[in-house]
Amino acid sequence: MAEEKKLFKVTIDNITIDVEPGTTILHAARAIGGDVTPPAMCYYSKLKGSGGKCRTCLVEVAAGSAADPRPMPKLVASCRTTVMDGMVVKNITSERVQDARAGVVEFLLLNHPLDCPICDQAGECHLQDLSYEHGKEGTRYEFKRRTFEKEDIGPYIQLHMTRCILCYRCTYVADQLTDQRVHGVLDRGDHAEISTYISKAIDNDFSGNMIDVCPVGALTDKTFRFKNRVWFTKPVEAHRDCDKCCGKVTLWQRGDEVLRVTARKDEWGEVQSYEGQPGWICNTCRFDKKKTSDWVIEGPANVSRHSVISQGHYTGLKKPREIMPEVMGGRAPKLLMDIHDVSDVNSVDISALPGPATSETFKKKEL
């Protein structure tokens, strides 16, 4: 007789959810979704051993469990802390967490070059998202930023060490996806760098996945370099029969031209899984199949409404769940001003206008 699985009750920001034992706080929060999910820069659910390093996902545990309701003294990394039955977690409702997270964002940006205008990752960069959501305006850092010597790690992958936030995800890819690892972290502290030993080219069928897991622009696709801004390209889901990988990809097109091929990403920015297997793609699919005729097109990819990529008004936009009323116990958040009371800003179809849009275009039409 199969024993009934006991589920753990965990409350995150006043929302209670039942999860299986062994689930991490981060995964429980992801199951709820929306704003209560802590950001994660280094954790990657498909890479074993990742997480715990960036400290952006710190949360406050207000009650350890039903059996032992004492709070945990320190903030904990939600990506590596498993839930207990009756645990009470505070994320966006905790001032300590907000303060610590703003600190972590400041630390991450301290030596980051902020060269977003010339960075290929801009528009799909997790550090950009994190800074917008949790960072502060301006920096208190007044010293020269750290730089590294440029290093060539092969024909496909461009390494920009100055942009790296040392999340270690790429080293886990090298460890777990590719054989004969040549890629790792050299040196330590603020001069630690990801590198190949020594300046060896990365030559492996699955090495390109490092680009997909990199949360920032430290590892970018050389075949796409400076070709286009991601928000001008159109994500299209496609597949092909590949003997090495799942062959399920997103093509990033401009017109009929395929500028870039990546693995398909889920809503947390990780590669999607198919039947429990992460959908890593091989380098042939990623770098060599740059014609639409190579692929069977499935249709437009889903893009989050908050992403700058959605400004192209592609179909398949996903609207995130409205979570604030739940966090606030049924009360709606107090808005200082609802933009839609005074403006039609989001409902005008700009491309249908005969001429350029002006402020008049967006004025609220009195009904």
Place this chain on the structure above:
Amino acid sequence: MGRKLLLEKAHVENIRLYEVYRREGGYRSVEKALKSMSPDQVTEEVKKSGLRGRGGAGFPTGMKWSFLAKPEGVPRYLVVNADESEPGTFKDRYLMEFIPHLLIEGMITSSYALGSNRSYIYIRGEYAWIVDILEQAIAEAKNNGWLGKNILGTGFDLEIYVQRGAGAYICGEETALLESLEGKRGNPRIKPPFPAVKGLWDCPTVVNNVETIAAVVPIVNEGGDEYAKIGVGKSTGTKLISACGNISKPGVYEIDMTISVEEFIYSDEYCGGIANGKKLKACIPGGSSVPILPANLLLKTAKGETRYMNYESLADGGFATGSMMGSGGFIVMDDSQCVVKHTYTLARFYRHESCGQCSPCREGTGWMEKILWKLETGKGQLSDIDLLWDIQRKIEGNTICPLGDAAAWPVAAAIRHFRDEFEWHVTNPEDAVRRNYGIGRYADPIAVPVTA
């Protein structure tokens, strides 16, 4: 004069060699433990002794041992942390250099208690010559039947290996040490799981400081209750203090934790007072990571009571007015020392030694160092002091391992107690590069509020 348990025989000629050590009563604890006690009885004695970890945190050793998971068929390990890299701490070096057999003896007894058949000494890379001393001691012990298979005919097997680190401070953190011992990059692991459950090669492991393991020898010889009679309160037994800085007699002293800080610094038996007739300005009582205290708070607590050299008294007042026993690296500073410069030196050390794994420590330590350098060279602003405070606040407690805390505490304590001196560096930038602030009011008696 306090009783000595560890260093009593340290100066017997050639105590480093097995014959002399044995003649002086060495390896009695192994005989006693293996022949007449069960492993649990040894652990029980250690528990009764109230011995606390000598590496810095002061966690009760007996309790740590009893947390060790004991699943069937899985080996357990004892790892001795000899990666003594804390600035100001050199007690383990002394112990291993002069009386290495004490450590080996303690390891055999402890391994028996923990059920470890392979025990390791992880020693810092800079102690290269001590590796030879230890290996010679291990070889001698093995030749005389104290190591190997079936020790003393009791069926207990043990091998001890010495592993040299490559010179990283972070490898003194127990999980980083285990990673390094496994041959990996010495990054601290994320806890839980703790080493007692998943340590070396994912097996249950106890990591103890050299001095802790050495203290097991007198505990087993004399019994836990006898050991607990020495010292005061929860600070039982003796503690090695490595005193350095501006004192007349720097060195390693064994104290029984009942003497006052004042006596330790000024008595001829110990440090012999401040060198060159200068005045005591400040002191870090437990190795570079613990909060620095000005002279007035060092000798007396905030309540005006005498401060003693033990875990509780040094920590009296919390971080607001107290410090920590730490690893026993006693650094004394006289009135010619500059606290800003000193704090900068420590910040530089922690920046250099940060492993770079988690963001607050990797970025924050470098930032603090740069700001402190600015202040030290007279280019700082008053707002920099508050900025420093804010940075250390955001590092502390938000990192994977205690190195973040260790980097934040000295800065926090320096600003807390020596803010005048920091401000003086800003308001008198020309003086700041030419001369020192001096003793200020740091040795003035503290006004204790009178309670009715």
